Amino acid sequence: MFNFITFILFAVVCISYCHKSRGRRHFGDEYRINTPACDIVCEGQWKSEFHANFHKIYDTEYFEIPLDTAIVKNRANLKMFCSSTIQKYSCLRNECKIQRTPWSAEKHICVGHFDNFDRNINCLSLTDKYVQRECSNVCNSIKIEISQAEIDRMAEMDFSRQEKSEFVEQNKHCNVIACYQLCHEYIISKVCIDSAVAARSVVKSYYDSYLEREYTELNKDDQDELYSSFCRRVTPGQDENEFTANMTRYNNLTLDRMKNDIRSVFSILD
Template structure:
Protein backbone atom coordinates (compact mmCIF):
# COMPACT_ATOMS: atom_id res chain seq x y z
CA UNK A 1 0.00 0.00 0.00
CA UNK A 2 2.82 2.38 0.92
CA UNK A 3 4.54 1.68 -2.37
CA UNK A 4 1.40 2.43 -4.34
CA UNK A 5 0.73 5.67 -2.44
CA UNK A 6 4.37 6.71 -2.85
CA UNK A 7 4.21 6.03 -6.59
CA UNK A 8 1.06 8.10 -6.97
CA UNK A 9 2.57 11.03 -5.05
CA UNK A 10 5.76 10.90 -7.10
CA UNK A 11 3.77 10.83 -10.32
CA UNK A 12 1.77 13.90 -9.25
CA UNK A 13 4.91 15.81 -8.25
CA UNK A 14 6.71 14.80 -11.44
CA UNK A 15 3.79 15.87 -13.60
CA UNK A 16 3.72 19.26 -11.93
CA UNK A 17 7.43 19.92 -12.24
CA UNK A 18 7.81 18.43 -15.70
CA UNK A 19 4.95 20.52 -16.99
CA UNK A 20 6.56 23.66 -15.56
CA UNK A 21 10.08 22.86 -16.74
CA UNK A 22 9.06 22.17 -20.37
CA UNK A 23 6.60 24.91 -21.23
CA UNK A 24 5.01 24.82 -24.66
CA UNK A 25 5.15 28.20 -26.35
CA UNK A 26 1.93 29.47 -27.86
CA UNK A 27 2.33 32.18 -30.51
CA UNK A 28 -0.11 35.01 -30.30
CA UNK A 29 -1.87 35.93 -33.52
CA UNK A 30 0.17 39.14 -33.61
CA UNK A 31 3.46 37.24 -33.32
CA UNK A 32 2.35 34.90 -36.10
CA UNK A 33 1.62 37.77 -38.46
CA UNK A 34 4.98 39.37 -37.74
CA UNK A 35 7.03 36.21 -38.27
CA UNK A 36 5.12 34.71 -41.20
CA UNK A 37 5.53 36.12 -44.74
CA UNK A 38 2.34 37.24 -46.42
CA UNK A 39 0.81 34.79 -48.87
CA UNK A 40 1.67 36.78 -52.00
CA UNK A 41 5.30 37.10 -50.87
CA UNK A 42 5.48 33.31 -50.58
CA UNK A 43 4.07 32.85 -54.11
CA UNK A 44 6.52 35.41 -55.48
CA UNK A 45 9.42 33.82 -53.62
CA UNK A 46 8.63 30.37 -54.98
CA UNK A 47 8.48 31.78 -58.51
CA UNK A 48 11.84 33.52 -58.19
CA UNK A 49 13.37 30.40 -56.70
CA UNK A 50 12.17 28.35 -59.67
CA UNK A 51 13.52 30.99 -62.04
CA UNK A 52 16.94 30.62 -60.45
CA UNK A 53 16.76 26.82 -60.61
CA UNK A 54 15.65 26.82 -64.25
CA UNK A 55 17.86 29.55 -65.70
CA UNK A 56 20.74 29.78 -63.19
CA UNK A 57 20.11 33.51 -62.87
CA UNK A 58 18.91 35.58 -59.93
CA UNK A 59 15.66 37.21 -60.96
CA UNK A 60 16.08 40.47 -59.04
CA UNK A 61 19.55 41.22 -60.42
CA UNK A 62 20.01 39.20 -63.62
CA UNK A 63 16.62 39.39 -65.32
CA UNK A 64 15.66 42.42 -67.42
CA UNK A 65 12.24 43.40 -68.70
CA UNK A 66 13.71 45.90 -71.20
CA UNK A 67 14.76 44.57 -73.62
CA UNK A 68 13.02 41.20 -73.62
CA UNK A 69 15.27 38.89 -71.63
CA UNK A 70 17.17 36.05 -73.29
CA UNK A 71 15.74 33.67 -70.70
CA UNK A 72 12.35 34.10 -72.37
CA UNK A 73 13.17 34.32 -76.07
CA UNK A 74 16.17 32.00 -76.35
CA UNK A 75 13.97 29.21 -77.69
CA UNK A 76 10.52 27.67 -77.33
CA UNK A 77 11.61 25.42 -74.46
CA UNK A 78 12.82 28.42 -72.45
CA UNK A 79 9.62 30.33 -73.12
CA UNK A 80 7.47 27.41 -72.01
CA UNK A 81 9.56 26.77 -68.91
CA UNK A 82 9.36 30.44 -67.88
CA UNK A 83 5.64 30.59 -68.52
CA UNK A 84 4.85 27.32 -66.77
CA UNK A 85 6.42 28.71 -63.61
CA UNK A 86 4.68 32.06 -64.08
CA UNK A 87 1.27 30.43 -64.46
CA UNK A 88 1.91 28.54 -61.23
CA UNK A 89 2.66 31.84 -59.50
CA UNK A 90 -0.62 33.40 -60.56
CA UNK A 91 -2.49 30.21 -59.69
CA UNK A 92 -0.92 30.43 -56.24
CA UNK A 93 -2.01 34.05 -55.88
CA UNK A 94 -5.54 33.21 -56.96
CA UNK A 95 -6.14 29.96 -55.09
CA UNK A 96 -3.94 30.25 -52.02
CA UNK A 97 -4.09 34.01 -51.44
CA UNK A 98 -7.55 34.70 -52.90
CA UNK A 99 -6.05 37.54 -54.96
CA UNK A 100 -8.27 37.61 -58.01
CA UNK A 101 -7.06 40.85 -59.60
CA UNK A 102 -3.38 41.53 -60.20
CA UNK A 103 -1.77 44.53 -61.94
CA UNK A 104 0.02 44.36 -65.26
CA UNK A 105 3.46 42.82 -65.18
CA UNK A 106 5.89 41.81 -67.90
CA UNK A 107 5.62 38.11 -67.09
CA UNK A 108 1.83 38.26 -66.91
CA UNK A 109 1.70 39.97 -70.30
CA UNK A 110 3.96 37.37 -71.91
CA UNK A 111 2.67 34.19 -70.30
CA UNK A 112 -1.00 34.81 -69.62
CA UNK A 113 -2.15 37.61 -71.88
CA UNK A 114 -0.11 36.94 -75.02
CA UNK A 115 1.54 33.54 -74.75
CA UNK A 116 0.19 32.25 -78.06
CA UNK A 117 1.58 35.28 -79.90
CA UNK A 118 5.00 34.88 -78.31
CA UNK A 119 4.95 31.15 -79.01
CA UNK A 120 4.06 31.65 -82.68
CA UNK A 121 6.86 34.17 -83.12
CA UNK A 122 9.52 32.58 -80.94
CA UNK A 123 11.75 31.68 -83.90
CA UNK A 124 11.99 35.31 -84.98
CA UNK A 125 12.43 36.57 -81.42
CA UNK A 126 15.19 34.03 -80.92
CA UNK A 127 16.96 35.03 -84.14
CA UNK A 128 16.90 38.72 -83.23
CA UNK A 129 17.88 38.28 -79.58
CA UNK A 130 21.65 38.48 -80.03
CA UNK A 131 21.32 41.79 -81.87
CA UNK A 132 18.88 43.14 -79.31
CA UNK A 133 21.08 42.26 -76.36
CA UNK A 134 24.31 43.64 -77.83
CA UNK A 135 23.90 46.22 -80.58
CA UNK A 136 20.50 47.57 -79.51
CA UNK A 137 21.66 47.86 -75.92
CA UNK A 138 24.81 49.68 -77.03
CA UNK A 139 22.78 52.18 -79.05
CA UNK A 140 20.06 52.72 -76.46
CA UNK A 141 22.52 53.12 -73.61
CA UNK A 142 24.32 55.90 -75.47
CA UNK A 143 21.51 57.94 -77.06
CA UNK A 144 21.52 61.67 -76.42
CA UNK A 145 18.60 62.59 -74.18
CA UNK A 146 17.58 66.20 -73.73
CA UNK A 147 14.74 68.11 -72.13
CA UNK A 148 13.23 70.78 -74.35
CA UNK A 149 13.54 74.40 -73.30
CA UNK A 150 9.75 74.62 -73.35
CA UNK A 151 9.49 71.90 -70.70
CA UNK A 152 12.27 73.44 -68.63
CA UNK A 153 10.27 76.67 -68.63
CA UNK A 154 7.10 74.82 -67.68
CA UNK A 155 8.81 73.19 -64.70
CA UNK A 156 9.88 76.64 -63.54
CA UNK A 157 6.38 78.06 -64.00
CA UNK A 158 4.84 75.18 -62.05
CA UNK A 159 7.52 75.58 -59.37
CA UNK A 160 8.69 71.99 -59.47
CA UNK A 161 10.70 70.98 -56.43
CA UNK A 162 14.21 69.63 -56.90
CA UNK A 163 12.90 66.11 -56.37
CA UNK A 164 10.11 66.60 -58.90
CA UNK A 165 12.59 67.87 -61.50
CA UNK A 166 14.81 64.87 -60.87
CA UNK A 167 11.88 62.45 -61.20
CA UNK A 168 10.74 64.17 -64.40
CA UNK A 169 14.20 63.87 -65.95
CA UNK A 170 14.63 60.24 -64.89
CA UNK A 171 11.21 59.25 -66.20
CA UNK A 172 11.97 60.96 -69.50
CA UNK A 173 15.25 59.02 -69.75
CA UNK A 174 13.40 55.80 -69.04
CA UNK A 175 10.84 56.51 -71.78
CA UNK A 176 13.63 57.27 -74.25
CA UNK A 177 15.35 54.00 -73.35
CA UNK A 178 12.14 51.99 -73.78
CA UNK A 179 11.22 53.68 -77.07
CA UNK A 180 14.73 53.15 -78.41
CA UNK A 181 14.62 49.43 -77.67
CA UNK A 182 11.23 49.10 -79.31
CA UNK A 183 12.39 50.89 -82.46
CA UNK A 184 15.61 48.91 -82.53
CA UNK A 185 13.93 45.54 -82.08
CA UNK A 186 11.39 46.32 -84.79
CA UNK A 187 14.20 47.42 -87.11
CA UNK A 188 16.07 44.13 -86.59
CA UNK A 189 12.89 42.13 -87.13
CA UNK A 190 12.44 43.81 -90.51
CA UNK A 191 15.97 42.79 -91.49
CA UNK A 192 16.11 39.27 -90.08
CA UNK A 193 12.55 37.91 -90.08
CA UNK A 194 11.27 38.92 -93.47
CA UNK A 195 8.47 36.35 -93.76
CA UNK A 196 7.15 36.83 -90.22
CA UNK A 197 8.08 40.48 -89.71
CA UNK A 198 4.55 41.86 -89.45
CA UNK A 199 3.47 39.37 -86.80
CA UNK A 200 6.69 39.62 -84.78
CA UNK A 201 6.63 43.43 -84.83
CA UNK A 202 3.08 43.31 -83.50
CA UNK A 203 4.21 41.16 -80.57
CA UNK A 204 7.05 43.52 -79.73
CA UNK A 205 4.89 46.64 -80.13
CA UNK A 206 2.18 45.24 -77.88
CA UNK A 207 4.72 44.45 -75.17
CA UNK A 208 6.40 47.86 -75.21
CA UNK A 209 3.10 49.74 -75.48
CA UNK A 210 1.77 47.92 -72.44
CA UNK A 211 4.99 48.55 -70.56
CA UNK A 212 4.72 52.30 -71.19
CA UNK A 213 1.06 52.29 -70.22
CA UNK A 214 2.10 50.74 -66.91
CA UNK A 215 4.67 53.52 -66.45
CA UNK A 216 2.00 56.18 -66.96
CA UNK A 217 -0.56 54.42 -64.77
CA UNK A 218 1.90 54.29 -61.87
CA UNK A 219 2.46 58.05 -61.99
CA UNK A 220 -1.19 58.86 -62.53
CA UNK A 221 -2.18 56.69 -59.58
CA UNK A 222 0.06 58.76 -57.33
CA UNK A 223 -1.33 62.05 -58.71
CA UNK A 224 2.00 62.79 -60.40
CA UNK A 225 0.69 62.94 -63.93
CA UNK A 226 2.59 66.16 -64.61
CA UNK A 227 5.90 64.31 -64.16
CA UNK A 228 5.27 62.39 -67.39
CA UNK A 229 7.17 64.25 -70.09
CA UNK A 230 5.87 65.19 -73.52
CA UNK A 231 8.11 62.56 -75.11
CA UNK A 232 6.78 59.92 -72.71
CA UNK A 233 3.26 60.87 -73.75
CA UNK A 234 4.24 60.74 -77.41
CA UNK A 235 5.33 57.10 -77.19
CA UNK A 236 2.59 55.96 -74.78
CA UNK A 237 -0.70 54.91 -76.42
CA UNK A 238 -3.67 57.13 -75.67
CA UNK A 239 -1.65 60.09 -74.36
CA UNK A 240 -1.43 63.65 -75.71
CA UNK A 241 2.14 64.88 -76.15
CA UNK A 242 0.93 68.50 -76.04
CA UNK A 243 -1.20 68.19 -72.91
CA UNK A 244 1.03 70.16 -70.54
CA UNK A 245 3.48 71.75 -72.97
CA UNK A 246 2.14 73.01 -76.29
CA UNK A 247 3.70 72.55 -79.73
CA UNK A 248 5.96 69.63 -78.79
CA UNK A 249 5.27 67.45 -81.83
CA UNK A 250 8.17 68.73 -83.93
CA UNK A 251 10.62 68.40 -81.04
CA UNK A 252 9.53 64.82 -80.39
CA UNK A 253 9.73 64.01 -84.11
CA UNK A 254 13.34 65.15 -84.13
CA UNK A 255 14.10 63.03 -81.06
CA UNK A 256 12.65 59.92 -82.69
CA UNK A 257 14.39 60.63 -86.01
CA UNK A 258 17.70 60.91 -84.18
CA UNK A 259 17.09 57.54 -82.52
CA UNK A 260 16.25 55.91 -85.83
CA UNK A 261 19.39 57.30 -87.44
CA UNK A 262 21.54 55.98 -84.58
CA UNK A 263 19.93 52.56 -84.95
CA UNK A 264 20.44 52.48 -88.72
CA UNK A 265 24.08 53.45 -88.28
CA UNK A 266 24.65 50.66 -85.79
CA UNK A 267 23.19 48.07 -88.15
CA UNK A 268 24.51 49.32 -91.48
CA UNK A 269 26.11 45.89 -91.91
CA UNK A 270 22.61 44.42 -92.36
CA UNK A 271 21.62 46.82 -95.15
Protein backbone atom coordinates (compact mmCIF):
# COMPACT_ATOMS: atom_id res chain seq x y z
CA MET A 1 0.00 0.00 0.00
CA PHE A 2 2.78 2.41 0.92
CA ASN A 3 4.61 1.78 -2.37
CA PHE A 4 1.45 2.31 -4.43
CA ILE A 5 0.60 5.62 -2.70
CA THR A 6 4.19 6.77 -3.07
CA PHE A 7 4.08 6.00 -6.79
CA ILE A 8 0.84 7.97 -7.26
CA LEU A 9 2.22 11.00 -5.43
CA PHE A 10 5.42 10.87 -7.47
CA ALA A 11 3.43 10.72 -10.72
CA VAL A 12 1.30 13.74 -9.75
CA VAL A 13 4.37 15.79 -8.86
CA CYS A 14 6.09 14.80 -12.09
CA ILE A 15 3.10 15.69 -14.28
CA SER A 16 2.71 19.03 -12.53
CA TYR A 17 6.40 19.84 -12.88
CA CYS A 18 6.58 18.81 -16.53
CA HIS A 19 3.55 20.96 -17.36
CA LYS A 20 4.98 24.05 -15.70
CA SER A 21 8.46 23.70 -17.13
CA ARG A 22 7.71 24.17 -20.82
CA GLY A 23 10.67 25.54 -22.69
CA ARG A 24 10.95 29.29 -22.64
CA ARG A 25 11.84 31.51 -25.55
CA HIS A 26 14.65 33.90 -24.73
CA PHE A 27 14.93 37.02 -26.85
CA GLY A 28 18.36 38.26 -27.79
CA ASP A 29 21.38 36.79 -29.46
CA GLU A 30 21.50 33.03 -29.65
CA TYR A 31 24.58 31.15 -28.50
CA ARG A 32 25.70 28.78 -31.21
CA ILE A 33 27.76 25.84 -30.04
CA ASN A 34 31.12 25.40 -31.77
CA THR A 35 30.76 28.61 -33.75
CA PRO A 36 34.05 29.11 -35.58
CA ALA A 37 35.81 32.41 -35.01
CA CYS A 38 35.92 32.82 -38.78
CA ASP A 39 32.29 33.96 -39.12
CA ILE A 40 32.76 36.45 -36.31
CA VAL A 41 35.64 37.97 -38.26
CA CYS A 42 33.52 38.22 -41.43
CA GLU A 43 30.69 39.86 -39.50
CA GLY A 44 33.03 42.23 -37.70
CA GLN A 45 34.69 43.35 -40.91
CA TRP A 46 31.29 44.00 -42.49
CA LYS A 47 30.15 46.13 -39.54
CA SER A 48 33.44 48.01 -39.57
CA GLU A 49 32.97 48.83 -43.26
CA PHE A 50 29.40 49.91 -42.56
CA HIS A 51 30.67 52.38 -39.97
CA ALA A 52 33.37 53.65 -42.32
CA ASN A 53 30.93 54.08 -45.21
CA PHE A 54 27.92 55.53 -43.39
CA HIS A 55 29.39 56.93 -40.16
CA LYS A 56 26.88 54.93 -38.14
CA ILE A 57 27.37 52.07 -35.68
CA TYR A 58 25.51 49.11 -37.14
CA ASP A 59 24.42 47.51 -33.86
CA THR A 60 22.92 50.68 -32.37
CA GLU A 61 22.26 53.16 -35.18
CA TYR A 62 21.04 51.02 -38.08
CA PHE A 63 17.38 49.99 -38.18
CA GLU A 64 15.85 47.17 -40.18
CA ILE A 65 12.30 48.43 -39.50
CA PRO A 66 11.63 50.67 -41.29
CA LEU A 67 14.14 50.44 -44.12
CA ASP A 68 17.10 52.53 -43.02
CA THR A 69 17.85 55.85 -44.69
CA ALA A 70 21.48 54.83 -45.05
CA ILE A 71 20.67 52.32 -47.78
CA VAL A 72 17.64 53.86 -49.52
CA LYS A 73 18.91 57.43 -49.65
CA ASN A 74 20.21 56.93 -53.19
CA ARG A 75 21.55 54.31 -55.59
CA ALA A 76 25.17 54.96 -54.59
CA ASN A 77 24.41 54.16 -50.95
CA LEU A 78 22.48 51.03 -51.88
CA LYS A 79 25.33 49.75 -54.05
CA MET A 80 27.94 50.57 -51.41
CA PHE A 81 25.95 48.74 -48.72
CA CYS A 82 25.34 45.74 -50.94
CA SER A 83 28.92 45.53 -52.18
CA SER A 84 30.08 45.18 -48.60
CA THR A 85 27.28 42.71 -47.83
CA ILE A 86 28.18 40.53 -50.81
CA GLN A 87 31.76 40.47 -49.55
CA LYS A 88 30.54 39.34 -46.14
CA TYR A 89 28.66 36.40 -47.58
CA SER A 90 31.59 35.53 -49.84
CA CYS A 91 33.77 35.54 -46.74
CA LEU A 92 31.38 33.21 -44.93
CA ARG A 93 31.18 30.89 -47.92
CA ASN A 94 34.81 30.84 -49.05
CA GLU A 95 36.78 31.43 -45.86
CA CYS A 96 34.49 29.84 -43.29
CA LYS A 97 32.97 27.14 -45.52
CA ILE A 98 29.48 28.15 -44.36
CA GLN A 99 27.25 27.40 -47.31
CA ARG A 100 23.85 28.02 -45.72
CA THR A 101 22.95 31.15 -43.79
CA PRO A 102 19.59 32.17 -42.30
CA TRP A 103 17.44 35.02 -43.57
CA SER A 104 18.62 38.49 -42.65
CA ALA A 105 17.56 41.96 -43.75
CA GLU A 106 20.83 42.65 -45.56
CA LYS A 107 20.77 39.24 -47.25
CA HIS A 108 17.22 39.86 -48.46
CA ILE A 109 18.10 43.28 -49.89
CA CYS A 110 21.50 42.55 -51.38
CA VAL A 111 21.57 38.85 -52.21
CA GLY A 112 17.97 37.90 -52.88
CA HIS A 113 16.36 41.08 -54.18
CA PHE A 114 19.04 43.58 -55.16
CA ASP A 115 17.74 44.10 -58.70
CA ASN A 116 14.26 44.93 -57.39
CA PHE A 117 15.61 47.41 -54.86
CA ASP A 118 17.90 48.93 -57.48
CA ARG A 119 15.08 49.37 -60.00
CA ASN A 120 12.89 51.05 -57.39
CA ILE A 121 15.51 53.06 -55.52
CA ASN A 122 14.17 56.40 -56.80
CA CYS A 123 10.75 55.73 -55.27
CA LEU A 124 12.24 54.38 -52.05
CA SER A 125 14.40 57.47 -51.80
CA LEU A 126 11.49 59.85 -52.45
CA THR A 127 9.31 58.22 -49.81
CA ASP A 128 12.00 57.78 -47.16
CA LYS A 129 11.52 61.17 -45.50
CA TYR A 130 7.82 60.44 -45.03
CA VAL A 131 8.53 56.97 -43.68
CA GLN A 132 11.11 58.21 -41.19
CA ARG A 133 8.98 61.11 -39.97
CA GLU A 134 5.23 60.67 -40.46
CA CYS A 135 5.15 56.87 -40.49
CA SER A 136 7.34 56.74 -37.40
CA ASN A 137 5.04 59.17 -35.60
CA VAL A 138 2.03 57.02 -36.40
CA CYS A 139 3.56 53.60 -35.82
CA ASN A 140 5.25 54.53 -32.56
CA SER A 141 1.97 55.77 -31.10
CA ILE A 142 -0.60 53.25 -32.34
CA LYS A 143 -2.95 51.72 -29.82
CA ILE A 144 -1.91 48.11 -29.24
CA GLU A 145 -4.11 45.76 -27.26
CA ILE A 146 -4.45 42.06 -26.53
CA SER A 147 -7.94 40.70 -27.12
CA GLN A 148 -9.86 39.30 -24.17
CA ALA A 149 -10.06 35.98 -26.01
CA GLU A 150 -6.26 35.73 -26.06
CA ILE A 151 -5.99 36.83 -22.43
CA ASP A 152 -8.36 33.98 -21.57
CA ARG A 153 -6.32 31.55 -23.67
CA MET A 154 -3.10 32.48 -21.88
CA ALA A 155 -4.84 31.76 -18.58
CA GLU A 156 -6.14 28.41 -19.85
CA MET A 157 -2.66 27.42 -21.04
CA ASP A 158 -1.18 28.51 -17.71
CA PHE A 159 1.32 30.92 -19.27
CA SER A 160 4.09 31.98 -16.93
CA ARG A 161 4.74 35.67 -16.30
CA GLN A 162 7.68 35.53 -18.70
CA GLU A 163 5.60 33.87 -21.41
CA LYS A 164 2.87 36.50 -21.05
CA SER A 165 5.47 39.25 -21.31
CA GLU A 166 7.02 37.69 -24.42
CA PHE A 167 3.58 37.23 -25.99
CA VAL A 168 2.73 40.90 -25.41
CA GLU A 169 6.10 42.13 -26.70
CA GLN A 170 5.93 39.96 -29.82
CA ASN A 171 2.41 41.21 -30.51
CA LYS A 172 3.62 44.82 -30.19
CA HIS A 173 6.47 44.08 -32.55
CA CYS A 174 4.11 42.62 -35.16
CA ASN A 175 1.80 45.63 -34.87
CA VAL A 176 4.66 48.05 -35.45
CA ILE A 177 5.99 46.06 -38.42
CA ALA A 178 2.52 45.85 -39.99
CA CYS A 179 1.99 49.57 -39.43
CA TYR A 180 5.23 50.50 -41.18
CA GLN A 181 4.38 48.22 -44.09
CA LEU A 182 0.91 49.72 -44.52
CA CYS A 183 2.26 53.24 -44.13
CA HIS A 184 5.10 52.76 -46.59
CA GLU A 185 2.82 51.20 -49.18
CA TYR A 186 0.32 54.03 -48.71
CA ILE A 187 2.86 56.79 -49.23
CA ILE A 188 4.30 54.97 -52.25
CA SER A 189 0.84 55.08 -53.84
CA LYS A 190 0.71 58.84 -53.27
CA VAL A 191 4.24 59.79 -54.31
CA CYS A 192 5.40 57.22 -56.88
CA ILE A 193 2.48 57.16 -59.27
CA ASP A 194 4.17 55.50 -62.26
CA SER A 195 6.20 52.95 -60.30
CA ALA A 196 3.84 52.40 -57.37
CA VAL A 197 2.94 48.78 -58.12
CA ALA A 198 6.54 47.61 -58.40
CA ALA A 199 7.73 49.62 -55.40
CA ARG A 200 4.90 48.36 -53.20
CA SER A 201 5.84 44.82 -54.19
CA VAL A 202 9.43 45.41 -53.06
CA VAL A 203 8.29 46.77 -49.71
CA LYS A 204 5.71 44.02 -49.19
CA SER A 205 8.25 41.29 -49.95
CA TYR A 206 10.68 42.76 -47.41
CA TYR A 207 8.17 43.08 -44.58
CA ASP A 208 6.57 39.71 -45.32
CA SER A 209 9.96 38.03 -45.15
CA TYR A 210 10.80 39.86 -41.94
CA LEU A 211 7.61 38.57 -40.31
CA GLU A 212 8.26 35.06 -41.58
CA ARG A 213 11.64 35.22 -39.85
CA GLU A 214 9.91 36.32 -36.63
CA TYR A 215 7.65 33.26 -36.75
CA THR A 216 10.48 30.90 -37.69
CA GLU A 217 12.51 32.00 -34.66
CA LEU A 218 9.65 31.10 -32.34
CA ASN A 219 8.65 27.93 -34.13
CA LYS A 220 12.12 26.40 -34.11
CA ASP A 221 12.13 26.68 -30.30
CA ASP A 222 8.66 25.10 -30.18
CA GLN A 223 7.25 28.37 -28.86
CA ASP A 224 4.83 29.26 -31.64
CA GLU A 225 2.00 29.58 -29.10
CA LEU A 226 3.64 32.90 -28.20
CA TYR A 227 2.86 34.21 -31.70
CA SER A 228 -0.38 36.18 -31.38
CA SER A 229 -3.39 35.96 -33.65
CA PHE A 230 -2.56 39.39 -35.10
CA CYS A 231 1.01 38.28 -35.79
CA ARG A 232 -0.38 35.28 -37.64
CA ARG A 233 -2.80 37.50 -39.55
CA VAL A 234 0.00 39.63 -41.01
CA THR A 235 2.51 36.78 -41.54
CA PRO A 236 2.19 34.92 -44.86
CA GLY A 237 1.11 31.30 -44.58
CA GLN A 238 -0.19 31.53 -41.00
CA ASP A 239 -3.73 31.02 -39.68
CA GLU A 240 -4.93 33.81 -37.40
CA ASN A 241 -7.45 31.45 -35.77
CA GLU A 242 -5.06 28.56 -35.11
CA PHE A 243 -4.74 29.01 -31.34
CA THR A 244 -7.62 31.41 -30.64
CA ALA A 245 -10.84 31.02 -32.62
CA ASN A 246 -12.93 33.75 -34.24
CA MET A 247 -10.22 36.42 -34.28
CA THR A 248 -10.74 37.67 -37.83
CA ARG A 249 -13.11 40.51 -36.93
CA TYR A 250 -10.87 41.70 -34.10
CA ASN A 251 -7.83 41.74 -36.39
CA ASN A 252 -9.81 43.52 -39.12
CA LEU A 253 -10.67 46.28 -36.66
CA THR A 254 -7.02 46.57 -35.61
CA LEU A 255 -5.86 46.93 -39.22
CA ASP A 256 -8.66 49.37 -40.06
CA ARG A 257 -7.65 51.54 -37.11
CA MET A 258 -4.05 51.58 -38.37
CA LYS A 259 -5.13 52.51 -41.88
CA ASN A 260 -7.32 55.34 -40.60
CA ASP A 261 -4.46 56.73 -38.50
CA ILE A 262 -2.16 56.60 -41.53
CA ARG A 263 -4.68 58.28 -43.83
CA SER A 264 -5.25 60.99 -41.24
CA VAL A 265 -1.55 61.85 -41.08
CA PHE A 266 -1.21 62.00 -44.86
CA SER A 267 -4.52 63.74 -45.57
CA ILE A 268 -2.57 66.73 -46.86
CA LEU A 269 -1.47 64.60 -49.84
CA ASP A 270 -5.00 63.57 -50.83
